[in-house]
Amino acid sequence: xxxxxxxxxxxxxxxxxxxxIKCTYSDSASNYFPWYKQELxxxxxxxxxxxxxxxxxxxxxxxVTLNKTAKHxxxxxxxxQPEDSAVYFCAASVGDMxxxxxxxxxxxx
Amino acid sequence: DTGVSQDPRHKITKRGQNVTFRCDxxxxxxxxxxxxxxxxxGPEFLTYFQNEAQLEKSRxxxxxxxxxxxxxxxSTLEIQRTEQGDSAMYLCASxxxxxxxxxxPLxxxxxxxxxxx
Numbered sequence: 001x002x003x004x005x006x007x008x009x010x011x012x013x014x015x016x017x018x019x020x021i022k023c024t025y026s027d028s029a030s031n032y033f034p035w036y037k038q039e040l041x042x043x044x045x046x047x048x049x050x051x052x053x054x055x056x057x058x059x060x061x062x063x064v065t066l067n068k069t070a071k072h073x074x075x076x077x078x079x080x081q082p083e084d085s086a087v088y089f090c091a092a093s094v095g096d097m098x099x100x101x102x103x104x105x106x107x108x109x
Numbered sequence: 110d111t112g113v114s115q116d117p118r119h120k121i122t123k124r125g126q127n128v129t130f131r132c133d134x135x136x137x138x139x140x141x142x143x144x145x146x147x148x149x150x151g152p153e154f155l156t157y158f159q160n161e162a163q164l165e166k167s168r169x170x171x172x173x174x175x176x177x178x179x180x181x182x183x184s185t186l187e188i189q190r191t192e193q194g195d196s197a198m199y200l201c202a203s204x205x206x207x208x209x210x211x212x213x214p215l216x217x218x219x220x221x222x223x224x225x226x
Binding site: 004006031032034036041042043044045046049051089091093094095096097098099100101102 | 113149150151152153154200202211212213214215216217218219220
C-alpha cells in the first residue's frame with residue numbers, strides 16, 4: 001500500500017516569512033495529492049490539491065509542487081500570518097488515501 | 110452552515126460499553142467516509158460508502174466496529190465492547206465522486222472524540 005512521509009514534524013517561522021512542508025510517497029501510481037489544515041478541535045480542511053498531470057498549482061499565498069519522478073510534493077506558504085498556525089497534513093491517493101503524520105506550523109507575530 | 114456535522118462532539122465511556130456516533134454529510138455528496146485519528150497522527154481510513162452501499166472496510170475495522178448508511182443519507186458508526194485502544198478522534202468526511210475510490214476532495218466534520226476509561 002501507499003506510504004506517505006511528511007517533514008518536518010514541527011516548523012516555526014516569523015510572520016511574513018515563507019514556510020515549506022515536504023512529503024514523499026511510495027506508490028508511483030498515486031494520482032491525487034491534497035493538503036489539509038487542521039486547527040485545534042476541528043476536522044481537517046482542504047486547502048489545496050494537485051493531480052498527477054500537473055506539476056504546480058497556486059492559490060494566493062499557497063502553492064503546491066509535484067515531482068512525480070522523485071515521488072515527492074511540497075506545500076509552500078508565502079507571507080505567513082499568525083492565523084496560518086495549525087497542523088498541516090499531506091495525503092496521496094491511489095485507491096486508498098494515506099495521510100502523512102502532520103506538520104505543526106507556528107507563525108510568530 | 111451546510112458542512113459535515115457529527116454528533117456527539119465528545120463521548121466518555123467505560124471499557125466494555127457500546128457507543129454509537131452519527132454523521133450527517135453534505136446533502137448532495139454521494140460518498141461518506143469514516144476515519145480515525147490518534148494524537149500526533151494523520152487520519153487513518155476505516156470505511157466508506159457510496160450512497161447506501163458500504164464498498165470498502167479497512168483491516169483496522171475490527172469485528173467490534175460496524176457502520177451503516179441507511180437510505181444513503183446519514184451514517185452511524187457503532188463500536189461494541191469498547192477498549193481503551195479505541196480512544197481516538199473519529200472523523201467523518203463526504204465527497205462528490207464518480208471516479209476512483211479516494212481521489213476527490215474530502216470535506217471533514219469536526220469529529221467525535223472518544224475516551225474509553
